[in-house]
Amino acid sequence: MLRAGVNAITLLGDSCYAPFRDDVDQAATSFPLKWGDDAWLGATRILRRHKEPGIDVTFLVRAAAYVDLDPLDALQFHRGQQQVVTRAFNEEGPLDIWVIDTARVTESDDILATLSEYEPAQYAVRGYVNRLEGPHDLRRLVVDSLNSRCRLRPQGSETRPGVWVDEGAQVHRTARIVPPAFLGRKSKIEEQCLITRCSNVESNCQIDYGTVVEDSSILSNSYVGIGLDVSHSIVNGNQLLNLERDVTLEIQDPGMIRRNAIQLKEANLQSADAFGWEEFDLCAGPGRGKARAGFR
Amino acid sequence: MLITKPVVIMELPETLNRETAQKFLLELQPLLESHRPRIVLDCSHVHYIDGSGVEMLLQCLEEAMKRDGDLKLCAVSPESEVILEFLRVERVFEVFLTSEDAVRSFSAIPAEAVSQDAPFYAGLFGEVQPLKQAS
Numbered sequence: 001m002l003r004a005g006v007n008a009i010t011l012l013g014d015s016c017y018a019p020f021r022d023d024v025d026q027a028a029t030s031f032p033l034k035w036g037d038d039a040w041l042g043a044t045r046i047l048r049r050h051k052e053p054g055i056d057v058t059f060l061v062r063a064a065a066y067v068d069l070d071p072l073d074a075l076q077f078h079r080g081q082q083q084v085v086t087r088a089f090n091e092e093g094p095l096d097i098w099v100i101d102t103a104r105v106t107e108s109d110d111i112l113a114t115l116s117e118y119e120p121a122q123y124a125v126r127g128y129v130n131r132l133e134g135p136h137d138l139r140r141l142v143v144d145s146l147n148s149r150c151r152l153r154p155q156g157s158e159t160r161p162g163v164w165v166d167e168g169a170q171v172h173r174t175a176r177i178v179p180p181a182f183l184g185r186k187s188k189i190e191e192q193c194l195i196t197r198c199s200n201v202e203s204n205c206q207i208d209y210g211t212v213v214e215d216s217s218i219l220s221n222s223y224v225g226i227g228l229d230v231s232h233s234i235v236n237g238n239q240l241l242n243l244e245r246d247v248t249l250e251i252q253d254p255g256m257i258r259r260n261a262i263q264l265k266e267a268n269l270q271s272a273d274a275f276g277w278e279e280f281d282l283c284a285g286p287g288r289g290k291a292r293a294g295f296r
Numbered sequence: 297m298l299i300t301k302p303v304v305i306m307e308l309p310e311t312l313n314r315e316t317a318q319k320f321l322l323e324l325q326p327l328l329e330s331h332r333p334r335i336v337l338d339c340s341h342v343h344y345i346d347g348s349g350v351e352m353l354l355q356c357l358e359e360a361m362k363r364d365g366d367l368k369l370c371a372v373s374p375e376s377e378v379i380l381e382f383l384r385v386e387r388v389f390e391v392f393l394t395s396e397d398a399v400r401s402f403s404a405i406p407a408e409a410v411s412q413d414a415p416f417y418a419g420l421f422g423e424v425q426p427l428k429q430a431s
Contacts, residue, residue, distance in 0.1 A: 229384045240382065245374040252313075253346045256382070 004071040006059065008050075010034065012042040044110040050102045060111070062096035066141055068127030068151045074099055081121035085114065089122045090129045099123070127151070135234050135241050142217055143198040146180035154182040154200070166203065184220065204260055223260040303334040303399045308342050312349030321352050328356060333365035336398040340371035350383050357388065366390075370398040 128150035156166030162179025178196035184203035237259035
């Protein structure tokens with residue numbers, strides 16, 4: 001958005017997500033998150049505030065789907081349509097991205113009333129869209145990103161073609177990383193491990209001796225034990241979701257998988273500047289998971 | 297004359313952790329110590345299995361094979377399948393959908409069921425020569 005010339009960005013969060021505020025605030029160092037009882041009310045206040053300094057157009061984006069949006073194109077379309085509200089759509093239906101004429105919104109309206117009152121112009125998104133409605137979508141986004149099917153790019157540096165390694169990640173010389181793959185910040189891949197088929201190991205994870213991670217996502221602060229086979233799955237702490245069988249297991253044996261507590265503590269002490277996939281509740285229903293990017 | 301022993305089907309408990317696995321192993325021990333034990337473990341009630349449970353299954357299989365027998369699994373839930381895969385042991389066990397299928401798999405193929413005709417490829421090679429002569 002900044003690259004497209006947007007000059008003020010406000011992040012708003014519902015207070016129900018306050019338990020995660022440390023993680024989210026770390027991710028949003030440039031734009032600290034403002035917490036409120038209701039993010040929509042917060043958005044209403046911000047919209048009214050925008051009227052004063054003469055900000056004529058506001059983009060309103062609910063953090064739900066991943067969308068490769070061209071803001072300038074959307075803005076030009078909005079201006080051409082001369083409607084108060086423009087909403088982004090793709091072939092599957094509406095997306096939670098609106099362009100709003102700030103000046104034409106009345107003082108008394110809250111944002112939800114504004115959005116329902118005005119018939120929006122429909123802006124067709126031409127770029128990549130992933131609605132992130134569940135863990136399958138999260139995994140698809142990782143695969144698409146690693147295969148350059150969308151603009152999302154893994155963080156860190158590409159140490160060899162298709163292998164992205166973020167700061168502080170350690171890979172034992174006997175471990176094998178088959179591209180495309182992503183190793184997050186301060187992740188540790190032990191001896192004889194194999195990371196393959198579009199797998200991503202997020203920040204502060206440890207993959208122990210001889211374990212194979214194939215077509216899987218290991219979310220931040222997870223430990224995966226010795227000699228295991230993680231295939232077509234997402235691991236989050238002690239939760240294992242097998243996407244092929246649609247089975248979620250909470251594993252009580254800390255020798256197999258667990259939350260990587262020691263490193264989590266370290267992580268909280270650091271001022272994280274990175275985005276990492278984080279806290280995606282594998283038991284949550286569609287659209288309820290809270291994903292955060294290990295990619296930028 | 298070969299006398300075949302019956303196949304014993306046993307149901308695994310709902311939870312297979314260290315405690316229940318040890319208890320189950322005690323129950324199974326006399327059977328495992330018999331000659332050529334033929335065992336089917338019915339997994340249909342298993343909701344949770346951990347590393348100790350899988351270790352117990354491997355131990356039983358090893359014991360059965362030591363005595364020229366075998367141990368097979370049936371009705372494995374998707375949850376248990378995920379754990380077996382996760383611990384890399386799913387290929388070690390013969391797994392069947394039902395206990396009937398598992399029991400049937402122990403039966404030897406009767407001699408009369410094997411075709412006594414020449415194999416289909418015999419015509420392709422002509423008469424097979426003794427190895428020494430052919431070389």
